[in-house]
Amino acid sequence: MGFTALQFFGRCSLFCLLWVVTNYMFVCSLRILDTTDVIALFSSNVSFIYLLSWVVLHQQFVGIRIVAVILCNTGIALLAYMDGVPETPTLGGVVLASTAAAGSAVYKVFFKKLIGDVTSGQLSIFFTMIALLNLLAMWPIFIFLHLTHIETINWSQLPWVPLVSAAILSLVINLIGNFGLVCTYQVFLSFGLILAVPASSVIDIYIYGVVFKGMELAGISLIVIGxxxxxxxxxxxxxINILLKIHRRYQKRNKSRLKETESLSGQKSRLRTANGMVK
Known part of the structure; x- marks a missing residue:
């Protein structure tokens, strides 16, 4: 990867911090908003990724993507004020989910900037270091919160089945997201994120009885379009030019076929009398 062990450890610490903060804000937003709203807001990270890639990685400027950024930001604003009053917890939940999306964008862009292109083995070592740092850094905070009774955990009342299921699914998602690029393209992995929006909306409607309002639907739709x-x-x-050319060729062929059929019908009509008899 082209840097020393100290630089590697420092960068792993930076990405570990980004990872923890981003996931913490994402989970906190789920306590306030519906799952569909949170996933839609988190999907806006692609617009943040483009802006950061344009500034940090000096990628090509594409005008249509600026329009996409504007649409995503408009959708976020609509979701923030969908309840009408800015003092409601909805605004805080939207801020948390949007900040988590921005943190995810910072993580991905600076990973490309600081780490660069790596092999599967190097990527495995990198994420193993992040996991170890996460374990070493988080357990003192957990013990402090438990001993000071700021956040106590009743182990007998924990929903173990949903927690274990969520942990397994989170592991699978991260493995697919980080190692899927070896097998397929980034665009296919991105489509998986946006397909989660309609899937979660179906679950919210039929299981949790969620009713989506007009401004909420408009905000989600704008984010999806962006x-x-x-x-x-x-x-x-x-x-688009290729499609237009194909359409023009198709029209020309139809016109030529119509002319041929008209000429053939004209010839047949001249060979017959008004009663239909052959001359």
Whole structure:
């Protein structure tokens, strides 16, 4: 990877901090907002990734992606004020979920900037170090909160089945997200995130009885549209030109076929009398 052990340890510590803070804000937002709203807000991280990549990684400027960023930010604003009063907990939940999305974008962009392209083995070592640092840094905080009774845990009342299921799914998601690039393209992995929005909405409606209001639906829709616009390739106008050319060729073929059928029908009509008899 091209840097010393001290630099490697320091960068692992930085990404460990980003990882913990981002996941903590994401989980806290789930206590305030519906799951669909949180996932939609977290999906806006693609717009933050583009802005940071443009500034930090000096990627190509694409005008349609700026439109996508504006749509995502508009959707976030609509979700923040969907209850009408800015003093409600909704605003805090939207801020937490949006900050988690921004933290995820910082994590991904600076990973590309500071770590660069790595092999699967190097990536495994890197995430192993982050996990160890996470374990070493978090257990003193857990003991402090428990001993000071700021946050006590009743082990007999914990929902172990949902917790274990969530832990397993989180592990699978992180493995697919980080190692899936070896097997497939980033765009396919990104589509998985946006497909979680309609899936979670179905679960919220039929299991938890959630009713989505007009402003809430508008905010989620704008974020989804912005997400899809960010995924457009840099040369997307070329694909539109190709489709237009194919459409024009198809129209020309239809016109030529119509002319041929008209000419054939005209010839047949001249060979017959008005009663339909052959001359």
């Amino acid at each position: 997400f899809l616009l960010v995924l457009l390739p840099d040369n997307w106008p070329d694909y």
